[in-house]
Amino acid sequence: MPPTRAHLNGSVNLPDAETVMREVITRIPAGLSRITDGETGDRNNWVFFQLDKFLQSPALEAAPAHDNPSEGYRQMPKVQLAAGFAPKDVQWPDLGYANAYRSSLDLFGRLHDEGVIPAGLRFQVEYPTPLASINAWVVPDQQDALLESYQQALFADLVRFLAAVPHDQVAVQWDVAVEFAVLENSFTATSSQTFDSIVASLVRCIEQVPGDVPAGLHLCYGDAGHQHFKQPESLALQVRVLNEVTAAVSRPVSFVSFTVPQDQHDAAYFTPLEQLRADHGTELYFALVPYYPENQAAGTTAEQIAHIDAALAASPAGASSWACAPNAAWAAPSRTRLPACWTCIARSFPLADAAPAA
16 A cells, blocks of 8 residues: 655755755655754765765875776775874764764754644654775775774764763664675675675664664665666665664664665565565665656556565565655755655655645
8 A cells, every 4th residue: 555654864955954854844744753954064965074084083194096986976085094004093083973963953852842843753863884984985905994993983973972862852774875885796895895794784783772762774775866876676685684684683673764766666676575574663664756756657656566565465574564765865866856856755655645845
């Protein structure tokens, strides 16, 4: 059946957090469990602002690009250990997430008190996995040596944020994109960046979040120029990763967002959901909100919905409810494209009389 809820993955290409929150509530007044700040400002291009953080460490310096990127993806700048420095010498600066989210949570509280944000919504923060910035910014032969200390710094940033805020007001999403690029051989990886190590890392990420705070995973295939780094052939790898993480974590995965290419309506793409072993309480979201709804063949959404329903009904947990999400985040669509995205949510999914887009 058509989903009646929606999930936003994070970034929204609007000028500031207040504009994002007000716009989201206006366009989607019902059907959301969480709301983001849009990752505006220096966070608007995902982990790019972390490169500046890396270069604040005296132990790191700029290095030549080493990537062999997928089509549509440009080479990433790199850093390396400066002469005379060892991995143990790297002192990571304030990574910036906790402070930004604390400020946005204050805004969230004000808008709630003003009656703009309805009761029951949580403020959702998005953290990249530790591997995301390490794989993106560090030269390959030094990634393994720097991953552990950067992970500690990133986890400490999250712990600092959660220690300062009411747990009943927030939720945490881990953005899992580089991991799929590694597993799909789309990004350069080290020999230690294996399926098992990636699952173990995602388990650590989820377990950094206290049990009274919802913790979710955004399973992403990238978004450069509205293109995935690889068009996934099916949901098989996403299902396999989630199954392994679910089996290993000591706390539930609260929600997960799956990638579905806009024009994908073959039953075989969705069949791996028959093997899904997620906890019954895990909220499932599928990226059925396209960037270009006017270019999508008529009936595609209905076919996608039917395939998801059929596959989930055949899964070990049996039929379960699910909801919709955009493909990746909404940092990439130009602001002139956003109304079409809002309209697609409002018109394609019965989200309790969501407001029409302008």
